[in-house]
Amino acid sequence: MTQTEENSMPMNEPPSSVAQIGIITKYEMRNYITARRFYLLLGIALAFSALFTFLIGHYGLPIGGGALGFYFEWWGGSAKYIIVFGAIVFGGDAISGEFQNKTGYFLVGNPIRRSSIYIGKYLAAVIASLIITGIYAVIMLLNEFYYYGTSIQWQFDQSFVFTLVFLISAMGLTFLFSSAFKTISYSILGAVVLFVGFDIIESLDSAFVHIEPWFLLTYGSEIVSDIFISPYPVHSTISDTGHILTTQMTMTTYNPTVPEGLAIMLAYFAVTSVLGLIIFARKEFN
């Protein structure tokens, strides 16, 4: 090394894109915590936990089913809502907020790929939701130990994994919405309408159309609760719901198999992630 080189100021080389993803994730997590957003969702999860703990303590355990019935009622009935809340709270404005609030101007002009920003923010949202989902699971398991004194059933292990798959796909979907809109309210509203819309579409399909709703994310996520039913529910059942005027009405209830549910959720994750990344990479800060 020459004397001149020794004396010169070292030039900054931006870290690898993978390292930059980690940096964005770290600071986004910090933003969630300092902006109290994290505590909002934690509060919702704790309120759900307190409600279930109170209801079980006051009205008793679910009749029949043992620990599996307990899991079905508590985890199967509510974990998906925690995930949906998390996706909306952390993911709803993750990208649209960068445009509307102009915080993106602070980041984008730096030597960092937009994909690193997107993935870093996505990971932060998933990790924050995961921490809260984990706390929610621990509270439920403490209740389960108290009432049943049993070890964790394998069905819960599987359901927890399915919940995580639902988390990454639901977050991918809200990030796609957030990427597609430049206005926070539209992106959040879009995500809320979509999740509510999924349930409505599934009900209408069940009553009138009678085709398996494999195209709905929430249908795929039903394996989170179905795994607690023993034996595992059959793929479809048709029930008579009576007459409307002279028309005989039937309801077809579909239940995804485990591979089917996983495939639907993973497909949502893959498609929404790719689309969200492409849209964000092409979006302009006008």
Next chain:
Amino acid sequence: MKDLSIQAVNLTKKYGSFTAVDNLNLKIEGSKCVGFLGPNGAGKTTTLKIFTDMIFASSGSALINGVPVHSNKKEALKHCGSLIETPEIYPSFTPRVALSMIAEIRGIAASERKKRIEEAVSEVKMQEWMDKKVGKFSKGMKQRIDIASALLSEPDIVLLDEPTSGLDPRGSAEVRDIVKSLKKKDRLIFMSSHLLPEVSEVCDEVAVIDHGKLLVHDTLTNVTSKFSGGGSYTVVEVGFSRPVDNTNAISSIQSVISVEKIDSRNLRIKFSGGLQTQENLVSQLESMNLGMISLRAASSALEDSYLNLIKDTQ
């Protein structure tokens, strides 16, 4: 001398039928400060946004140190700091946290990070606010932190979009001093501004754009001598508390080109030179004990040049 350059090659940006930047060809090389001038909607910010990959060219390319910004952003921007409009920072962040994030993204070594952040914040006179949440800051305070962010990695090239916008007069003067100090450090500064005295004071060259087209890019001296109709000068209007009968003494002050009476107590003085000359002129007028009570800039050679250039494109 480092090989610094920013270059627009046939750069065009269209929004539907509206052309914001129209086949712009501009090359700026070496360490200097170039003022980027033009009326509102001329395409200044659009051009700077293309250079920072915030928006994308419809055709043509923007190069920094010969590297295309859009296709190789990380490489192109690694030695380039920028301030485009007034970026917002997460309200829950303090300047220290926000700048730490930028320092890490830019690869400033952990051992240097604290020192660099403190130096950058000190340069924009925000030390007292280092650990306060940005959400409580005024626009001017945020602008100072944004400037600190642009300078944090000690970039060779600095792109500034109206850097004194939102700042009070003292803040504006401090930013001008920062730009001057960057020039001394052999940096290339490309700065858009509406404030022509500011450009006259700190820039070596000017590029004037209107309707997305480059009208002229040359040294300040060449532009003013070509387009103002008479070299580099400034015109000030000076008010006195009592009538000034004899203007010969004022005319004899070095650098004064002409003295014109507006009325018995107000004179229009044309002189060659910039702010330093103006400071000398004020001192001499005061020493003459004529009862000088006011002085305001009426126009400058750059202003006249600018108006002549823009007028031709209307």
